[in-house]
Amino acid sequence: MTAPLIAAEGLVKHFPVRQDVFGRVSAQVQAVAGVSLAIAPNEVLGLAGESGSGKSTIGRLLLRLLDPTDGRISFAGQDVTALHDRGLRPFRRQAQIVFQDPIGSLDPTMTIGAAIAEPLRLQGMANGPELRERVGALLQAVALPAGYYNRHPNELSGGQRQRVVIARALSVDPSFIVADEPVSALDVSIQAQIINLLEEMRTRRGLAMLLISHDIALMEHLCDRIAVLYLGRVMEIGPARDLVRAPRHPYTEALVSAVPEAARAGRRRIILRGDIPNPANPPAGCVFHTRCPYAQPDCSRIVPEMRPVASGHLKACLRDDVP
Amino acid sequence: MTRRACGLVLILAVTFAALFAPLLTAYAPTQTGVFFLAPPDAAHWFGTDDLGRDVLSRVLHGGRASLVIGVGAAFVACVIGVPAGLLAGYCGGRVDLWATQVMNLCIALPGLVLALLITAVTGPSVLNIVLILGFVSWPRVARLVRGQAFLIREALFVEAARAAGADAVWIVPMHILPNVAGVIAAQFALTVAYAIFTSSSLSFLGLGIPPPSPDWGGMVRTGLDYLSINPAMGLAPSAAVGITVLGFYLLGSGTRG
Known part of the structure; x- marks a missing residue:
């Protein structure tokens, strides 16, 4: 693999959930518990997992929208973990985000033009007529009429808003984008447009992307590699096709088997029993052992290390014989 | 008609009357006459007061001071309250904790009593009353803005x-x-209503604008003594306060928060 564009090492994020009378944290949730990832330039890494597995938290940590409890983040070789506010501005130009909710991510009091122009103004990249021109070009790039410049978000449909959000993210010409469930809030008929737009941006602009989703089929289509997350830990990471067609971790196998297409292809559907464990009190050993159909006594004692199973394909599972 | 429109109509009517008072009446508000305490008739619609001055003219002219005080006090309240609320709501944490305590302390003190105390010390003048009522009203503005800023953050x-x-x-x-501008506008109107009412109360208690300037609260106070001779002398300024406060209240409570 070439030198990574963005890399995270041993990322940990705790959220306090309870404080005692003295304001000390008495209980906390481990949203992310030691995750290491690297994304190469122009690579799309998918982040899969159930809700509550820490996918969005990782996206926000990578963009430094949240401060990690522990771990390091480096971007293009530079450590950005310790930077704050103005020190982060150059990094913010390079790394952008597209949120899941296109309604909430646009300020209702701002016009579409102002929303797209905001990152450019913040980064001091354009002003006056040039700014207007660039916003016009961006509207065109995401196939929105130029007349939308003075409209307000409430006049647009969900798909149009998401295109505004994408135009906004692209405005500063970033090299890395976190797309946090970019299509799950949209109608199925609109999803394809947005996916095509993302793909086009990637090929045309050479973007690297972290695609957060729970849609394995979509990720197989869009991503180079996929990382599967469970309870804030990476269970398996590998090339998208291999991972989806031949999962090596029991959890990935269960996730993949839940995709309707896979089920039709004659695969056995694995239904996980029980709920995702409480992240404030995760199980000992392998965190997945409470729901794993292949669990054996060792699984509740030993924390499995990430180990290679093929070139560029790693899993955190004690057993070699499954699935 | 919506609450907002009703309020707006009342406010416009009051503002119009106060602004064009000299054109709407034949008498100057301080012009005394020989017919004192006359009941309402065709020449003096609300009769005359104890010094023979036309009550209608004084009510109309008195609207100017009330509106200036109300709007001025609300402006002062927003100038202090909006930044304080934004700071507390956006920063959160320790800043918010301290700001909230100060706000709650100020809200816990009854506004009228506080205003009464300060006015008694500083002496009444339009500027003083504006500043004092603004100072008494800012915590409500701040608390509201803080809550909204906290959400929008x-x-x-x-x-x-x-x-x-x-x-x-x-x-x-x-x-x-x-995103909090709508809430601020609504609270501004409510603060105007509160300030006009409170300034009239102050005047009623004898801490209003010094005579002979017409002033609603003071007129109600004097009118009370002659209620049986010319009832309009006390009732007309009372109604003026009521209509104005109602107008601003309707506007403020009808505006989407």
């Missing part, structure tokens, strides 16, 4: 702005303020 579009490189200096004026 968590909005996704604020996080999106941060992801684009924005800091507090950008986010507060560009995102938080425009």
Whole structure:
């Protein structure tokens, strides 16, 4: 693999959930518990997992929208973990985000033009007529009429808003984008447009992307590699096709088997029993052992290390014989 | 008609009457006459007061002071309250804790009593009353703005702005303020109503604008003594206070928060 564009090492994020009378944290949730990832330039890494597995938290940590409890983040070789506010501005130009909710991510009091122009103004990249021109070009790039410049978000449909959000993210010409469930809030008929737009941006602009989703089929289509997350830990990471067609971790196998297409292809559907464990009190050993159909006594004692199973394909599972 | 429209009509009517008072009456508000305490008739619609002055003219002219005091006090309240509320709501944590305690302390003290005390010390003048009522009203504005800022701070579009490189200096004026503007406008109108009512109460208690300037609260106070001779002398300024306060109240409570 070439030198990574963005890399995270041993990322940990705790959220306090309870404080005692003295304001000390008495209980906390481990949203992310030691995750290491690297994304190469122009690579799309998918982040899969159930809700509550820490996918969005990782996206926000990578963009430094949240401060990690522990771990390091480096971007293009530079450590950005310790930077704050103005020190982060150059990094913010390079790394952008597209949120899941296109309604909430646009300020209702701002016009579409102002929303797209905001990152450019913040980064001091354009002003006056040039700014207007660039916003016009961006509207065109995401196939929105130029007349939308003075409209307000409430006049647009969900798909149009998401295109505004994408135009906004692209405005500063970033090299890395976190797309946090970019299509799950949209109608199925609109999803394809947005996916095509993302793909086009990637090929045309050479973007690297972290695609957060729970849609394995979509990720197989869009991503180079996929990382599967469970309870804030990476269970398996590998090339998208291999991972989806031949999962090596029991959890990935269960996730993949839940995709309707896979089920039709004659695969056995694995239904996980029980709920995702409480992240404030995760199980000992392998965190997945409470729901794993292949669990054996060792699984509740030993924390499995990430180990290679093929070139560029790693899993955190004690057993070699499954699935 | 909506509450807001009703309020607006009342406010416009009062403002019009106060602004064009000299054109609407034949008498100057301080012009005395020989017919004192006359009951209402065709020449003096609300009769005359104890010094023979036309009550209608005094009620209309008195609206000027009330409106200036009301709007001025609400302005002062917003000038202090909006930044304080934004700061507390956006910063959160320790800043918010202290700001909230100060607000609650001020809200716990009854506004009228506080205003009475300060006015007694500083002496009544239009400027003093504006400043004092503004000072008494700012915590309500601040508390409201704080709550809204606290909510909007968590909005996704604020996080999106941060992801684009924005800091507090950008986010507060560009995102938080425009989104609390509606609430501020509503609270502004309510504060005007409160300030007019409270300033009239102060005048009624003898701490109003010094005579002979016409002043609603003071007129009600004097009118009370002659209620049986010319009832309109006390009732007309009371009604004027009522209509004005109602107008601003309707406007404020009808505006979407």
